[in-house]
Amino acid sequence: QQQVKQSPQSLIVQKGGISIINCAYENTAFDYFPWYQQFPGKGPALLIAIRPDVSEKKEGRFTISFNKSAKQFSLHIMDSQPGDSATYFCAASIETSGSRLTFGEGTQLTVNP
């Protein structure tokens, strides 16, 4: 029940295209859903996060869509750029239980020029 399932495992898109990564969770107590971005040789870094009181959050080219009833959330990268090539992790946590995050398996995104 603590798992977060992420798909696809890898994704290749052309420059300018839309990248979409999906995550699903089981634990309805989760109330914080961040996405982390990791470049090769670096640690993951927070990209964008959402709480379940809203269905969408947008920051620049990055958008999280959240469907509470389906227990799913997704990351959309508009106008994908080669510099977006990285591994993306979704995660979930219960804020009142501290900062512990449950991470998805990760998606390796490649944006071709």
Added chain:
Amino acid sequence: DAGVIQSPRHEVTEMGQEVTLRCKPISGHDYLFWYRQTMMRGLELLIYFNNNVPIDDSGMPEDRFSAKMPNASFSTLKIQPSEPRDSAVYFCASSSSTASSYNEQFFGPGTRLTVL
């Protein structure tokens, strides 16, 4: 702030040797996390501390692994004896429960461990 600092960045050792990984969290952060990343298993939480106290060590794979946090600015992850299957990148992360971005974890650059 310099961010989360980990040392060493790379460690190559032989099976059976003791390995000690070190982490300095961001000053003022009260949570510290140790993760292991491999291609097969992804990003796994090993243990985390709150105010220097271990909260959950259920992710520690076996008794060969131990972690300590003697003070707010230093933590170690020790593997004794090391085995080839311990080869991975080990990340330390910290976060602050009082920050506006509560729950944001800041990751260090990682230690790449290779056990021969």
